[in-house]
Amino acid sequence: MSPVLQLRNLRKAYGALKVTDDVSLDVTRGELHAIIGPNGAGKTTLIHQISGIASSDGGQIFFEGADVTSEKMHQLVARGLARSFQITSILPGFTALENVAMAVQAREGTSFRFFGDPAREEVLTAPAMEALRIVNLEARADIPSGELSHGEKRQLELAIALATQPKMLLLDEPLAGTGREESERVVATLKSLKGHYTILLIEHDMEAVFQLADRVSVLVYGRIIASGPPDEVRADPEVRKAYLGEEA
Amino acid sequence: MQQTAPGKAAASEADAPKPGTALAATRIRVAHVAIPFLLFTLFAILPAFAQFGAEGYILSLVMRVMIFAIAAMSLDLILGYGAMVSFGHAAFIGIGAYGAGILMRHTVDDFFLQLGAALGASALFALATGALSLRTKGVYFIMITLAFGQMAFFFFVSLAAYGGDDGMTLRTRPLIFGQDWLAHRHFLYYLIFACMLGVYLLLRAIVGSRFGRVLRGAKENPVRMQAIGFSPYRFQLAAYVIAGTICGLAGFLLAHQTEFIAPAFMTWQRSGELIVMVVLGGMGTLHGAIIGAAAFLILEELLSRITQDWKLIFGPFLVLVALFARGGIMGYLRKRGLK
Numbered sequence: 001m002s003p004v005l006q007l008r009n010l011r012k013a014y015g016a017l018k019v020t021d022d023v024s025l026d027v028t029r030g031e032l033h034a035i036i037g038p039n040g041a042g043k044t045t046l047i048h049q050i051s052g053i054a055s056s057d058g059g060q061i062f063f064e065g066a067d068v069t070s071e072k073m074h075q076l077v078a079r080g081l082a083r084s085f086q087i088t089s090i091l092p093g094f095t096a097l098e099n100v101a102m103a104v105q106a107r108e109g110t111s112f113r114f115f116g117d118p119a120r121e122e123v124l125t126a127p128a129m130e131a132l133r134i135v136n137l138e139a140r141a142d143i144p145s146g147e148l149s150h151g152e153k154r155q156l157e158l159a160i161a162l163a164t165q166p167k168m169l170l171l172d173e174p175l176a177g178t179g180r181e182e183s184e185r186v187v188a189t190l191k192s193l194k195g196h197y198t199i200l201l202i203e204h205d206m207e208a209v210f211q212l213a214d215r216v217s218v219l220v221y222g223r224i225i226a227s228g229p230p231d232e233v234r235a236d237p238e239v240r241k242a243y244l245g246e247e248a
Numbered sequence: 249m250q251q252t253a254p255g256k257a258a259a260s261e262a263d264a265p266k267p268g269t270a271l272a273a274t275r276i277r278v279a280h281v282a283i284p285f286l287l288f289t290l291f292a293i294l295p296a297f298a299q300f301g302a303e304g305y306i307l308s309l310v311m312r313v314m315i316f317a318i319a320a321m322s323l324d325l326i327l328g329y330g331a332m333v334s335f336g337h338a339a340f341i342g343i344g345a346y347g348a349g350i351l352m353r354h355t356v357d358d359f360f361l362q363l364g365a366a367l368g369a370s371a372l373f374a375l376a377t378g379a380l381s382l383r384t385k386g387v388y389f390i391m392i393t394l395a396f397g398q399m400a401f402f403f404f405v406s407l408a409a410y411g412g413d414d415g416m417t418l419r420t421r422p423l424i425f426g427q428d429w430l431a432h433r434h435f436l437y438y439l440i441f442a443c444m445l446g447v448y449l450l451l452r453a454i455v456g457s458r459f460g461r462v463l464r465g466a467k468e469n470p471v472r473m474q475a476i477g478f479s480p481y482r483f484q485l486a487a488y489v490i491a492g493t494i495c496g497l498a499g500f501l502l503a504h505q506t507e508f509i510a511p512a513f514m515t516w517q518r519s520g521e522l523i524v525m526v527v528l529g530g531m532g533t534l535h536g537a538i539i540g541a542a543a544f545l546i547l548e549e550l551l552s553r554i555t556q557d558w559k560l561i562f563g564p565f566l567v568l569v570a571l572f573a574r575g576g577i578m579g580y581l582r583k584r585g586l587k
Contacts, residue, residue: 053471077477089475091468102465105458106477112486113458121458164476 002065004029004168004198005050005081010059012042012049012222019045021222023059027168032190032199034209037219038242043202044086046219047172050200051083052076064167077106080167084157086176086202092146096137096156099145100128103163131159135189151182158189168198175205187211210234218242283581284448284535291441295434307437308505309549313542314444315501320525320537321444321451322494327523328532329455330487331467332382335390336397337522340370340492342404342514344499349509350410352418359422359430363500370496371489373400378488382481397519404511415510422504430504440501444538447494451534454490463487528569530578539577 003026012020019042027033037043048054050061052073061069063081071079091099101124105111108123118124132138135155140148145156154174161169174190175183187208193199194212203209209216210230217227218239226236233239291314298306319341326332347366356362377396384392405413421430429435454460466473466480473480503509512518521544529540547565551558573580 051475072479073474074477074479077475083475085471085475089469089472091465091472093468094465098461102461102473103476105461109458111458111462111478111483114454114460115457117456118458118461160472160476 002029003027003062004064005200006060006062007050008060008062010046010049010061011057012045012054013057018222020049020056023219023222023224025217025224025227027198027200029198030195031214032194032201032212034201034203034213034216035219036203036206036209036216041219042222043219044172047083047170047200047202051081051170077164077166080165081170082161082164082166082168083170084154084161084172084174086172088150088153088157090145090153090156090160092144094145095142096132096145096148096152096159097125097128097141099156100131100159100163101125103160104128104131107163107165128163131163132156134162134192135159136185149182151178151185154178154182154186155189158186158193162193166197168200169193171199171201171203173203174201175203175208183208280533280535283578284538287535287538288445288448291444295437304433307433309545311437311440311505312502313545314440315498315505316522316525316545317538317541318444318447318501319495319498320522320529320541321447321534322491322498323522324526324531324534324537325451325455325494326484326487326491327526328534328537329460329467330463330484332484332488333390333523334381334393334488334491335516335519335523336377336393336395336400337491337495338514338516338518339397339400340374340495340514341499341502341518342400342509342511343370343373344496344501345503345509345513346404346410346499347496348422348500348503349416349418352420352422353410353416357420357423359424362422363497366496366500367493370499371493374489374492375485378485378492382484382488394516394519397514397516401511401514401516404514411510413511415508415512418503418507418509421507436505440505443497443501447497448534448538451494455534459483459486524566526576528566528576530576533578536576536578543577 005025005027007023007025010020010023011018023046035043035046045054049056052071052075056069059069060067063076063079066079068076068079091102094102098119101118104124104127105118129138129141132141135158137152137155137159140152145153148156158174174186178186183205190199190201190212201209201213213230215228216230216233217224218233220242225242226233226239291310294310295307319337323334323337326334344366347369348362351362351365377393381389381392381396404410410416421428424430430439455464462473462478462480462483466478466483470480499513502513525540525544526537527540528543529538530536547562548558551561555561569576575582
């Protein structure tokens with residue numbers, strides 16, 4: 001299996017603080033790869049680097065074989081690398097359906113069209129409804145997204161990412177701030193996506209990670225200290241000391 | 249079906265909403281059709297009543313209102329729908345006016361040639377300054393648009409051949425197909441009216457289109473827009489050029505309505521007044537900009553009759569609007585009328 005995403009010796013420092021320290025990682029097609037690590041390990045910075053929000057000080061990022069190290073986020077999305085955010089990022093003034101339709105619009109035809117009502121364009125609304133259906137939000141399609149519950153917003157973010165027709169999903173703590181019931185729904189959605197998409201998941205919720213992931217990498221102080229199948233990583237003494245021991 | 253707010257479902261309860269049609273939209277659409285309709289009807293029939301008063305005075309005040317309504321609507325496109333606070337928008341009024349005046353000075357009296365020059369120059373200035381300004385955000389965008397506005401202002405001040413600081417009176421009226429139709433006061437009135445209506449309909453279409461959606465999305469959350477694959481810059485620049493060109497039209501009309509052009513059309517205070525008109529009327533509504541322009545200019549007219557220091561009254565009024573009528577006059581009406 002060819003790797004979809006390859007990180008080679010990726011670095012990033014804020015002043016003297018090494019936030020990403022020589023990170024190399026391969027994510028193969030179709031796998032769900034989880035990155036875990038204690039707070040401040042540099043998980044979000046790493047995902048910002050991969051998704052093109054933050055620049056890297058050194059190293060390279062390859063997506064489907066192409067060097068995308070210096071590409072911007074909107075270019076990476078066009079290549080098929082979609083992401084969600086740890087802190088919910090939606091368009092609160094638009095309905096749930098419009099949020100998703102906007103993502104469809106980015107892919108479908110030109111947006112330099114100054115006339116006509118996009119709400120009547122079947123090519124936009126049909127795929128958008130489909131994406132909402134996948135995350136079980138179709139009943140809430142016409143609700144202004146700012147009025148959705150927190151868990152529903154997390155689901156909506158997933159639907160938006162799916163509507164960009166991604167080849168790979170970068171998910172930044174999709175369970176952050178959700179209650180038990182809500183998080184079960186998100187986990188169920190992630191399970192249904194697994195296998196259909198290559199997924200790089202950053203998550204704090206250990207239970208969910210070991211349920212979902214094919215492989216797990218542990219990030220501590222910007223370095224990957226272990227990488228492998230969940231059971232192996234869970235048993236790794238180094239990991240227990242650095243992370244699991246503290247938390248469990 | 250979950251209700252969003254107690255009041256919101258009322259209007260659309262009768263007809264079961266199909267997927268894809270927003271509940272709240274029905275209610276808002278009523279306001280978006282009824283108020284503009286009333287507004288334009290009022291402007292359309294006003295000349296019939298003006299003859300009972302000081303006709304010339306009333307007509308020229310209302311023409312001025314309509315011209316500034318065009319300018320304010322153009323600003324609303326970038327300010328209200330795109331969150332681009334341009335503090336140099338009056339520059340386009342000046343460029344549009346000088347586009348007409350300079351050609352006329354060189355005996356090019358054709359209406360359409362002058363119009364083309366005014367709009368073309370405005371579009372080019374918008375493209376050049378917008379391309380640079382939009383690389384900045386927030387306060388820096390305000391600063392840089394102000395700076396470009398001032399550069400345009402001083403450029404025209406320095407043009408001694410065209411009256412410099414004092415400006416100049418236009419030699420004659422422009423000819424439409426070789427005819428002096430603008431000699432009729434009512435013709436000019438309805439020409440301006442048609443421009444205002446046309447601009448309103450054009451902008452209404454634009455903000456509702458695919459393009460408008462991207463613009464509004466980039467206002468709400470630019471990072472989200474990038475994360476779905478849009479680069480907001482190109483859309484914002486296009487909106488900036490459209491707004492600048494339309495504001496140039498306002499300047500062109502102003503030159504022919506006053507038969508005079510001067511750098512005073514494009515001071516930074518004037519840019520500030522345009523912002524006040526948009527905010528006063530209600531940002532992001534378009535017809536709010538018309539109401540704001542009318543309120544501003546009519547209040548200015550009435551208050552300045554009472555006292556020379558009319559701004560002493562107008563200032564506190566604006567403070568009250570900012571404090572108690574968030575969303576401007578339109579926001580106030582929406583709260584009162586539809587609850």
